[in-house]
Amino acid sequence: MSQKSKVIVIGAGVSGLTTALVLQRNGYQVQIFAEHFPGDSNINYTSPSAGADWRSELISIPNLSNLEAISFKTLWSLSEFPETGLMRLQSFTYMDEKPKLNGDPWFKDLVPKFRVIPQRNLPKGVEYGCSYTSITVDVPKYLRWLQTQFIDAGGKIKRVHLSHINEALDEDVDIVVNCTGISARTLGGVEDDTVFPTRGQTVIVWAPHVKKICTRIGADYITYVIPRQDGVVVLGGVLGKPDQKTAESIIKRCTELCPELALGKEYLEIISNNVGRRPSRTGGIRIESELRKNSKGKDIIVCHNYGHHARGYSTSWGSSSKALELIETALKTEQINAKL
Incomplete structure (x- = not known):
């Protein structure tokens, strides 16, 4: 890998x-091109509106x-440092319908203190439950931390709106990484019609006494309680159209x-209601590379990394490692072809 390889990450x-x-x-020289950065608020800038905790399907x-396993291990290590906004908490997952598992969930040996909750201890209407130590993300703090780490490492940022991916290819770069999320559907030169928005809504409340993650999954709904490091708690979730009745629900x-949320009070201390558009994709996350030519005929490696739906935080480090692997493989192939 050339120490001089220049990269633009979009998003x-x-x-x-x-x-x-x-x-x-x-060792790459990286610049981020994006319309929105940490601290901004926009319905298409989904990451700041996320829950977020590390959670996975049981199967x-x-x-x-x-990707989730790699991410858990990295997030777990980073959670030793309070400045990241990551926090280790016990997580309780309840399912209205017992999952068809061949044994225990796949991540049993990945997460600490895993146990299946006895039937007698499950809430009414729940057929299966498990608990383990997981990680919650104080999203605003964590995003700022990532950006600061990137800049301190020598990275650069540029606020810009791109209408076509060729606008990045025509810069003085060797590699472009497409992390545009929901915008991958409309970005010229990508226009992935398998990308679609899944609406989500959360309610942020002040409840610093709550120190556990709770999730309940039914046939057509998910409910979650996710505490953050700063004392607020994120309540969700919804897959349909967000509105005031949804917030009340x-x-x-x-x-x-999680009855301890209310502490016997009639009303919760609500800080905000958040609405976002999750970047979903038919077929799941797209992590793949291709070779394109810019307007000057130069070969540019383009690596795509988008379509994470609600798994952006749970897969972030694994997805990034996979993108790095694809880029380095593409560079080696270019070097081999150049010698032939």
Whole structure:
């Protein structure tokens, strides 16, 4: 790998920031092109609106589970440092319908203190439950930390709106990484029609006494309670159209799932209501590379890393490591072809 390889990462969500940091730390000269950065608020800038905690499906999913495992190990190590905004807490997952597992969940030996909750201790209407130590993310703090780490490592940022990926290819670069999330559907030269928005809504409340993650999953809903390092708690979730009635439903479901939220009070101290558009994709996350020519005929490696839906934080380090692997493989192939 050439120490002089120049990279543009498009997008400054959790995937873009993490990928840029990984590449910068591995000797690349990286610049982030993005319309929105940490501290901004926009319905299409999803990362700041996320829950977020490390959570996975109970059944192993090829490729995806490996990305989640890599990410868990990295997030776990980073959670030793309070400045990251990451925090270790016990997580309780309840399922209304017992999952068809061949044994225990795939991550049993990955996460600390895993146990299956006895049936007698499950909430009414729940058929399966498990608990383990997981990680929550104070999203605003963590995104700022990623950006600061990237800049301190020598990375650069540029606020810009791109209408076509060729605008990045025509810069003085060797590699472009597409981490545009929901914008991958409309970005010229990509226009991936398998990308679609999944609406989400959360309610942020002040409840510093809550020190556990709770998740309940039904046939057509998910309810979650995710404490953050700064004392606020994120309540969710929803897959349909967000509105005030949805917010009221979220609060009702979350206080039933985690009664200590209310501390006997009639009303929770609500800080904000957040609405976001998760970058979903038919077929799952796209992490793949290709070779394109810019307007001057120069070969540019383009690596795509988008379509994470609600798994952006849970897969961020694994996805970034995979993108790095694809880029380095493409560079070696270019070098071999140049010698032939």
